[in-house]
Amino acid sequence: MFERSKILLVATLLTFAGLSHFAGGISPYYFDILIGIGINIILAVGLNLVNGYTGQFSLGHAGFMAVGAYASSWLTLKYGYSMGSGTLNTTTVFVLALLGGGLGAALAGLIVGVPSLRLKGDYLAIVTLGVNEISKGVLQKAEPLGAQRGLGGMEQHTNFFWTFAFAAITIYVVLNLVGSTYGRGFLAVRDDEIAAEAMGINTTKYKVLAFVLAAFFAGIAGGLYAHFKQFIHPEGFNFLRSVDIVVMVILGGMGNTAGVVVAATLLTILPEFLRAVSRYEWLPEWLRHVAENRMILYSLLLIVLMLTRPQGLFGNFTGKRNSKLQ
Amino acid sequence: MNAPLLKLDNVTVQFGGLKAVGDLSFTIGEGELIGLIGPNGAGKTTVFNLITGVYEPTAGAITFANKSVVGHRPYKITARGIARTFQNIRLFPSLSVFDNVRTACNMHLRHGISHALARGPKFSAEEREIEATVMELLEIFSLTAERDAACKSLPYGDQRRLEIVRALATRPKLLLLDEPAAGMNPTEKAELMKLIRFTQEKFGCAVLLVEHDMKVVMGICQRINVLDYGRKIAEGTPTEIRNDPKVIAAYLGKEEE
DSSP: OOOHHHHHHHHHHHHHHHHHTTGGGSOHHHHHHHHHHHHHHHHHHHHHIIIIISOOOOOOHHHHHHHHHHHHHHHIIIIIHHHHTSSSOHHHHHHHHHHHHHHHHHHHHHHHHHHHTTSOHHHHHHHHHHHHHHHHHHHHHOGGGTGGGOEEOOOOOOOHHHHHHHHHHHHHHHHHHHHSTTTHHHHHHHHOHHHHHHTTOOHHHHHHHHHHHHHHHHHHHHHHHHHHHSEEOGGGGSHHHHHHHHHHHHHHOTTOHHHHHHHHHHHHHHHHHHHHHTTOTTSOHHHHHHHHOHHHHHHHHHHHHHHHOTTOSSOOOOHHHHHHTO | OOOOSEEEEEEEEEETTEEEEEEEEEEEOTTOEEEEEOSTTSSHHHHHHHHTTSSOOSEEEEEETTEEOTTOOHHHHHHHTEEEOOSSOOOOTTSBHHHHHHHHTGGGOSSOHHHHHHOOHHHHHHHHHHHHHHHHHHHHTTOGGGTTSBGGGSOHHHHHHHHHHHHHTTOOSEEEEESTTTTOOHHHHHHHHHHHHHHHHHHOOEEEEEOSOHHHHHHHOSEEEEEETTEEEEEEOHHHHHHOHHHHHHHHOOOOO
16 A cells, blocks of 8 residues: 555655745746756656657657647636636646646657557657657647747746656656566567567557657646746747757666656756856857857767767666666 | 367468468477477478467468467467567566566556556555566576576576576467577586476476477477478478488488489
């Protein structure tokens, strides 16, 4: 009944609820970064289930984030105000809308995943990238959702508690799933699909399941993002956003949740840090320009990482660790 | 005699213009230990891939326990009770010895994803049950000490043994072993022979053995099928096979007239 990971989850949620009261004291700038960290943790830990544990290469995670962001915003805009004064309070509407956005994204993940997961490696990456661009393209034309003007007017419901509560739930789900005998199927698919099938594992089911779960969490992250920024635009969910998330997974170590959490945190802070660096006037001109363009540093970071630690900063694929993860 | 466990009936598979297996028929009864031999490229591994659903036969029927397995996905065929090992070892490289075997218990899980997430008492009980099963299997094959080792770090012979353990964890009625003695030294081969016979008796499963090493095949198989160029050229007891002129011709070539 009182399994360790469950107690840990409840304790974490209570801590966040407590901490949430002090979050108001943080300056808006740092608060923005803090929420960004939480959202990126949800995105990266979810994607790690697909790219890390199941060994498929999805490169369109921002597309599912977009589905969640737009779906939940549409829900709160439509039902949020009318019900706010009625039976349901606004927080309940917000959480239901988040879950709705997550389910919408999961459905999109199912529709995309079933046909495209027949592909492997680069081919799957290209298809998911295409889906990302298509969803962006559709949103740019969708008049009821603001099209090119973007969608705004949502209330700011996303706070410290909800962001990090969902981050904790994502981590709980991924770790508990992967650690169970049921979840060993994901790793088996990654390691050797033919052997996995021969051991009675339905590889298609596991691939689609990983994809749908990751899409669900991306949808939640999208909803949190939309109700924090209070304005969303199709360009905010483009290919570069997907790459950001993939970089977090690779940097943290494919299939290492703790590493991915750290990487998501570092890579959320890094652009802000670089922005500060680029203003130091005593630095040489060229260095300040490099600092301004984080993509240059990202690519350098990845090249150095691939050469020196291909398993990721924290990656560690030894059997010993895995078997202790029960 | 009862209906055979596995029955291949005029099975043919064609890859483009190449007939890899032609009109092959043979049967395996419950608990039998059958050998499948033939020169390189005779189609032995293809037969394995046909039985386990990796390939689909162009013609002919394959029935297991009176039901056809043709057209089913490999994981479904495994669930029906056919497990295999691979010619070139295919363990899950990133998993420990314990987890490799645990993964094979996956298909017998009674509780699914919701239990893995809720982590209730039923889940814990089942995980403990699986752990006990795995440890029992590792114990039987004396791999207990290696439980937490990375499977890639095991000596070659142990890796082959682990593959057999993993296949047994699916609780098969028929075990297909693809060249289990490949790359083993004579001592390891002798061990392996004992192990296969032991497996057959202890787990009561039938075994189909593909092997190049004649000493191993002749030493343990009850009956042997010989393939050459995808066709069966002989069937019989080890003694019959050893003296069959067609088999000798296939392996050593014909004498000049």
